[in-house]
Amino acid sequence: MARFLFVACQSGSEGALKADIARRSPGLRFAFSRPGFVTFSVAEDASPTLRSPFARTWGHSLGKVTGADTTELARELWTLVATRFQAAGLEPSHHLHVWQRGAALPGDEAFDAAVEDPAQAAGAEVLAHRPDSSAPLSLNAEVPAGESVLDCVLVEPHEWWVGWHRAESPETRWPGGVPLIAPAAMISRAYLKLEEALRWSELPIRPGDRCVEIGSAPGGSCAALLERGCIVTGIDPAEMDASVLANPRFTHLRTRARDVPRAVFRDARWLMSDSNVAPKHTLDTVEAIVTAPDVRLEGLVLTLKLTDPKLAAQLPAFHKRIRGWGYEHVRARQLAFNRREVCVVATERVAVHA
Secondary structure, eight states: OEEEEEEEOOTTOHHHHHHHHHHHOTTOEEEEEETTEEEEEEETTOOOOOOOTTOSEEEEEEEEEEOSSHHHHHHHHHHHHHHHHHHTTOOOOSEEEEEEOOOSOTTSTTHHHHHHHHHHHHHHHHHHTOSOTTSOOEESOOOOTTOEEEEEEEEETTEEEEEEEEOOSGGGGSGGGOOOOOOSSOSOTHHHHHHHHHHHHTOOOOTTOEEEEESOTTOHHHHHHHHTTOEEEEEOSSOOOHHHHTOTTEEEEOSOGGGSOTHHHHTOSEEEEOOSSOHHHHHHHHHHHHTSTTOOOSEEEEEEEOSSGGGGGGHHHHHHHHHTTTEEEEEEEOOTTOSSEEEEEEEEEOOOOO
């Protein structure tokens, strides 16, 4: 008998996700999908671990419920949980994540409302109808590592999928794999992208670290680094936001990366790059920097634009190229705040001998 896994992804990345899963986990079989939500079947006796840069988060499906309104859906959810959790031998969870499949992309006008409003309303309804209201149950909070989470996915207005997962890596601790970031003010979406990248990768960035960003304008990522107490150099021919320029720990080099003296990078610990160019151009630019004499960057945070859907299949080759620079640990993730791009983080550099 088959079981099912559910996976959240960016809308439009379903094909890349399915192709990547077929390569990595041939034991999983595609079953069902909607924009931003895909399921796979797996043998009953298998213990799968799903890994893909296009999987925002994933879990074990308990089935779906349907209803005329949120009240009926909430009641059906708890009926399903009562039977399926017991049958699976699972302990009741103290955490509930209610989230909507991502039909819109970050930057689209409908993105914020699509993500937050229906999920919050549905979550309140689910809590209101739980059988044991005395038991502690958090709603859409970041979950400590090692604890189980009950998932409710709003797939259609009258159709919810129910499942569970174990909180392990950072993205599995966030509702729907989306970090809880609430900046008081934000220059650009790049702030959210870098904040998510740093929280997901858990890079040991400390106050006083020197960071260089290629493609820094208008300054969203730089603002995130400055908030962490870093000393930041931004490289971009375009103008930076006045609030970033006013920070004494920020330096703007208003030029292109290829024209920057390599001495700029020698004292830096981290290099970030988020330019609106093809992946090969980004990798060519970064390679010329990290392989220069006396440049010893500890880690890289690179945004690779998937301007063509076929580029998704080249991610393993991109990883191999980056490892060739001496970075042993290379990871990729299509962030919740990405659009048609992926974030690649590389660390643990070792000496490369000719």
